[in-house]
Amino acid sequence: MSDASEGTGGLTFDKSKRSWPNELNVFGALILIIVAFEILGAIFMQQSLLFDTRDRFDSIFNEARLRIIIIQVAIIGIIAIGVTQVIITAGIDLSSGSVVGATAMIAMSFAQVAMVNGNPNPKAIFGEWALDLPWIIPVFVGLFCGFVAGFINGILVAYARIPPFIATLGMMLFARGVAQWWSLGNPVSFPTESYAAIGAGMMPVWIFLSLAVLFHFIMNFTVYGKHTYAIGSNEQAARMSGINVPRHLVLVYVIAGMLAGLAAVILTSKNLTAQSGMGLTYELEAIAMAVIGGVSLFGGRGSIIGTVIGALIIGVITSGFTFLRLGAFYQEMVLGMIIVGAVALDQWQQQRAAARA
Amino acid sequence: MKKILLAAGLSTLMMGTTAMAEMQIGVSVARFDDNGLTVMRNGMTAFDDANDDVSLQMEDATDDVAKQLDQINNFIASGVDAIIVNAVDTNATEAMSNAAASAGVPLVYVNRQPINMDTLPDGQAFVASNEIESGTLAAFQMCRQLRAEGKSGGARAYVLVGQLSNQAAVQRTKDFHDVIGMDMCNFITIIDEQTANWSRDEANDLMTNWLSSGDEFDAVFGNNDEMALGAIQAMKAAGISMDDVVVGGVDATSDALLAMSVGDLDVTVFQDLAGQGAGSIQTAMALANGEEVDKTVFIPFKLVTPDNLSDFQ
Numbered sequence: 149m150s151d152a153s154e155g156t157g158g159l160t161f162d163k164s165k166r167s168w169p170n171e172l173n174v175f176g177a178l179i180l181i182i183v184a185f186e187i188l189g190a191i192f193m194q195q196s197l198l199f200d201t202r203d204r205f206d207s208i209f210n211e212a213r214l215r216i217i218i219i220q221v222a223i224i225g226i227i228a229i230g231v232t233q234v235i236i237t238a239g240i241d242l243s244s245g246s247v248v249g250a251t252a253m254i255a256m257s258f259a260q261v262a263m264v265n266g267n268p269n270p271k272a273i274f275g276e277w278a279l280d281l282p283w284i285i286p287v288f289v290g291l292f293c294g295f296v297a298g299f300i301n302g303i304l305v306a307y308a309r310i311p312p313f314i315a316t317l318g319m320m321l322f323a324r325g326v327a328q329w330w331s332l333g334n335p336v337s338f339p340t341e342s343y344a345a346i347g348a349g350m351m352p353v354w355i356f357l358s359l360a361v362l363f364h365f366i367m368n369f370t371v372y373g374k375h376t377y378a379i380g381s382n383e384q385a386a387r388m389s390g391i392n393v394p395r396h397l398v399l400v401y402v403i404a405g406m407l408a409g410l411a412a413v414i415l416t417s418k419n420l421t422a423q424s425g426m427g428l429t430y431e432l433e434a435i436a437m438a439v440i441g442g443v444s445l446f447g448g449r450g451s452i453i454g455t456v457i458g459a460l461i462i463g464v465i466t467s468g469f470t471f472l473r474l475g476a477f478y479q480e481m482v483l484g485m486i487i488v489g490a491v492a493l494d495q496w497q498q499q500r501a502a503a504r505a
Numbered sequence: 506m507k508k509i510l511l512a513a514g515l516s517t518l519m520m521g522t523t524a525m526a527e528m529q530i531g532v533s534v535a536r537f538d539d540n541g542l543t544v545m546r547n548g549m550t551a552f553d554d555a556n557d558d559v560s561l562q563m564e565d566a567t568d569d570v571a572k573q574l575d576q577i578n579n580f581i582a583s584g585v586d587a588i589i590v591n592a593v594d595t596n597a598t599e600a601m602s603n604a605a606a607s608a609g610v611p612l613v614y615v616n617r618q619p620i621n622m623d624t625l626p627d628g629q630a631f632v633a634s635n636e637i638e639s640g641t642l643a644a645f646q647m648c649r650q651l652r653a654e655g656k657s658g659g660a661r662a663y664v665l666v667g668q669l670s671n672q673a674a675v676q677r678t679k680d681f682h683d684v685i686g687m688d689m690c691n692f693i694t695i696i697d698e699q700t701a702n703w704s705r706d707e708a709n710d711l712m713t714n715w716l717s718s719g720d721e722f723d724a725v726f727g728n729n730d731e732m733a734l735g736a737i738q739a740m741k742a743a744g745i746s747m748d749d750v751v752v753g754g755v756d757a758t759s760d761a762l763l764a765m766s767v768g769d770l771d772v773t774v775f776q777d778l779a780g781q782g783a784g785s786i787q788t789a790m791a792l793a794n795g796e797e798v799d800k801t802v803f804i805p806f807k808l809v810t811p812d813n814l815s816d817f818q
Binding site: 195202210212213215216219220223264265270271324327328332333334335337338348349415418419420421423424425426466467470471473476477 | 537538539540542543546547565666669697698699700704705706709710711713714715716717718719735738742743758759760763766767
């Protein structure tokens, strides 16, 4: 039993006790949901969700739908990559949605064009010096806003010893206030062309997937990843074994904040506008993606791949509902049931795995 | 003659107000971060800045019914001359009316119609635009344009609905249904209607989802401009020519007017929100001065098309 001691979760486990990795369960759920939509689609719509049944494309798949399934979750997915790391340390980040709102307003103010259709930009926030800037400046501003928010979160959690729920709840309210105060509630619109290219077309997806791959490797093959899991599994033990826990926690929250800042940049670029209500409930959707993907809120367990599949599940469900033309009133009810169902299933799987030991 | 009367009226108005000390008015707005309500708020602030005889105290109710009632009671306790409320939840206005009436403070509801409209106590009024106008104006213009394009043999439309819990969303969607129920417009059928929560991003994704079904369509109606703009972005990304689709929205935001000027948006409706804000202050001042005021003060909607676009830019 001694090799079970390198367990990385609330429940100790070693590979021999589990029949297959947890991500495979989540992937199975994704396939199951797709099959369910295909069957319902065949019965009620005489159409397929993922396959091309109307000869619109040369391929066998309905490419437009495959694209939108992932586009619509890519931006929140980027936030979820950071939230996953925070949750693995047994923390939580409720501030990401509001950080998106505040960062959107601030970053967009540095991305505006001088002339709109031959007239001066009616939504310009600053004077001429901030107009027609190269795209790198608003991107840097956005990352910096995320950095500041994450840094404050991290300091509050790691050094002031404020529970993550409370610390990030405070940041959630504060950042939303900043978003509204920045332009007194007015939208910030009309970005430069180079800035608008950041979130155009499939760009959000490529950024999301690249970051997912990057952080998958970081979490699995670097000291940073090992320490993150160790802190979430047993903070006391992590401290005893010489990990500088507070410093590491600050780093985790900073990364989560910067990912939220980046998400805000992509969101405003995609929509060509920033509004103070942007990012509302994104934190909850990001947490839902992680949780559906098998990340344990008790810490120490979960993976970036799981979260990506969790995001895909939400994307498939959203597109599937529209595909079936399911009344808008029912969609959230069904989504709520699926989230709870996914976690219940995962819990049951885990208990079975533990019992087999 | 008219001019003299007007001048006389203005001078008495001015004398009437300059004789008084600065009037204190408390304002509770449902949400500060709502785009439309911000325009209304700016209308109030502009009126305040332009008039020395009135001073506003503006509060954000952050979409919280209980908080809004507390704010009103605080206004009453601090002895304001009148209160303006943009209700968070129009079902909760009875308690607000009672609190103001028993304290003898005039109360003006703005933008959102109170549930107790029929039993509004003396010294209270409602300033808004007639919500039924907005959706109807937009839908009817879309119908006319589709006919003009020779699509009266049959046209198919998508409807982007605002937040399902919001009265304006329900009303504007119903208006669209009512218009296509008329003989002249019954060639329009709705393929699907779904909520995009007033949001450009959600509308963009929703429209892309619809496009992936590959159904032919001729028109898209958004309950507000933001959603119409999101749909336009999705259609342009999919390579659809905006000449082939009639797109309508409501609000006439500056982003929407720009989209109209480049030929993307076909119809929108201008809700004079700044006018509502200023009108609510004028009504509150009149009530505080003990003047007779109609229970409902309507600020009219205006249809905006490429033809009269320049009037609004």
